[in-house]
Amino acid sequence: MTGALRQILRAPFTRRAWAELAYVIITFPLALCATVFIIPMLANGVLWGASAPGVRKFGAASRLLARTLLGEDVPAPQPLQRYPYVRVRTPKAVPLTALVSAEGARVRPRGQDIAIMGLPASRIADLAAEDRIAIHAMRPQRTSWLRGAMRDRATWQARGYFGLKLQAGAFGLVAGAGCWLGGLFFLTYPAWWELARPDTWRLPGGNHLVTLAGSFWLVPLGAVLLLAAPWLTHAVTLPDRALIRGLLGPVTPALTERVRDLEQTRAHVVDDSAARLRGIERDLHDGAQAQLVALAMKLGLAKDKLTDTAPPDLTRVAQLVDDAHRSAIEAIAELRTLARGIHPTALDNGLADALATLAARSALPVELITDIPERPSAAIETIAYFSAAELLANVAKHSGARHATLEAVHVPGLLRIRVTDDGRGGATPVPDGGLRGLAERVRTVDGRLDIDSPAGGPTMVTVELPSHA
Amino acid sequence: MRIVIAEDAAVIRAGLTEILTDRGHEVVAAVGDAEALKAAVAEHRPDVAIVDVRMPPDHTDEGLRAAIAIRREHPGTGILVFSQYVETRYAADLLSMRAGGVGYLLKDRVANVGEFIDAITRVAGGGTALDPEVVAGMLNASRHANSLSALTARERDVLALMAEGRSNTAIAEHLVVSDRAVEKHISNIFSKLGLPPSDSDHRRVLAVLAYLGS
Helix, strand or coil: CHHHHHHHHHHHHCHHHHHHHHHHHHHHHHHHHHHHHHHHHHCCHHHHHHHHHHHHHHHHHHHHHHHHHHCCCCCCCCCCCCECEEEEECCCHHHHHHHHHHCCCEEEEECCEEEEECCCHHHHHHHHHHCCCCCCEEEECCCEHHHHHHCCHHHHHHHHHHHHHHHHHHHHHHHHHHHHHHHHHHHCHHHHCCCCCHHHCCECCECHHHCHHHHCCHHHHHHHHHHHHHHHHHHHHHHHHHHHHHHHCCCCCCHHHHHHHHHHHHHHHHHHHHHHHHHHHHHHHHHHHHHHHHHHHHHHHHHHHHHCCCCCCHHHHHHHHHHHHHHHHHHHHHHHHHHHHHCCHHHHHCHHHHHHHHHHHCCCCEEEEEECCCCCCHHHHHHHHHHHHHHHHHHHHHHCCCCEEEEEEEECCEEEEEEEECCCCCCCCCCCCHHHHHHHHHHCCCCEEEEECCCCCCEEEEEEEECCC | CEEEEECCCHHHHHHHHHHHHHCCCEEEEEECCHHHHHHHHHHHCCCEEEEECCCCCCCCCHHHHHHHHHHHHCCCCEEEEEECCCCHHHHHHHHCCCCCCEEEEEHHHHHCHHHHHHHHHHHHCCCEEECHHHHHHHHHHCCCHHHHCCCCHHHHHHHHHHHCCCCHHHHHHHHCCCHHHHHHHHHHHHHHCCCCCCCHHHHHHHHHHHHHCC
């Protein structure tokens, strides 16, 4: 009881109370400025696009204030995307148009080609491949920044936020700041008594206020208002917090987009595992199986030599057996390599051990930093391992680096693999390239791959994976 | 015999060459892909070509398609398709033109050098040499199962051995019966399959074709 009382009495003097008051006071003019900026810019599409960075800056300012004053930490939304624009040459323009239109793209004929706007080239290629539509040429054009900005969902949400915030903010300012000011005013009312022309104040039931003594009747009212002010201010920030979380944060993809994303990644998983199985079969067929056939041939011939002719040509038999022996050893080595490619046994002891083995086997010196207090799920460990292997192989093959760093850090919910090298940089994912394939594989478990590789280096590739697939 | 080998795995190519040379045959060319095979056959006109099914560039059925082309263009050249897997469709494709001068063996069979050389000799001489697994696979896939269902179990055994390309004597040895008994079975097979009496070799081929469903 005394604890609660103390909390109530101390509330007006806490940092939170003052911070929230400051928030209520500062953000109203901010919302006003934002609205004044936004409304005239709603006139046409070009202005929507042109004003998008400005609107986003207002959003960023609001997030900053909410973080510092309300402790409401909302991450920034996805950056503005350019609007993809691809020219496609296909003998089957009509069915392709129908397909991409169904995905929300806009299509215009352009001479012998069709121009498809709003879908990235990779997605168009996937759609065409699914329906076996031949594509003779596909040229991504200079993408439109303005069109992307016009349609940016995060920006439209920010516009909506400021529209609502202006009303909520006006109410908050009046209620919150009014309560504080009123409380202070009444608390100190006797001091103002001379100035405040008490004869104009009429309270129902008497004229207490016209005397100095009577003016002290307002002091408790001021105290109550001041004690209530922090709670009221806090209450008026609640809808604002919800609005900021809902409208100024990262845009959650619509369910249809999520479904499309899952369809794509699932198709990739299926293709990828089929391709891996094909690869394993090829390796077996060309490698160990061929070795074993050769071995059987040599042993068959040696057996014949020993049984058919009398006396047996022992030198020749010895040579055949020697050849067979060599074939057997080669087959064993190939099987071992193949088995390791399917599942690295080092992973059984955890990712850190497996990465240590990997780093040690790498062609160039690799500094290894691991911090994996808890093991991620097996599928994630495997993807992380193969990502690291692919990235280190890329460094050795393409970067010209002399040194690389492999970092693996697991915090609850997130496993980050990062490979940094001191090579020449300029790494880009190309279709059918290793990095692109890796990005696709990582995406299948809702992970992401970031490449930071300016020309001249250094290159830093980061793979982020959820702890559990 | 003069032989061309087409096989993309160098180690098997070398092994085959070694075995054939050892047995006194002449390997006139050993190549690694289908185009080189066609060129080599056109140039050397060998008695038999040993052809791997999967070869560069696509590693699917290049060898088989080359083999079919060779059968069309050079009927005198026997074809022994040599594969790590049994694909009954491939065998049916090969047999669909003529039944003779063709063979389809699993690579494993080469371990038994004597039988392998026998098979090549049969193919070079216009006979057939089908791997028992190919035969079993074709039996399962046979579209003529109805006409074959009239055969007794023993007659089916005999027919299977005929399809592998064995002579009556070899069949008799294999089944441990007399030559006379084998001849009796074969004539029963001919009549049950409705093959008119004519040149016995021709009927033999027809029976095998009925059996293989091609």
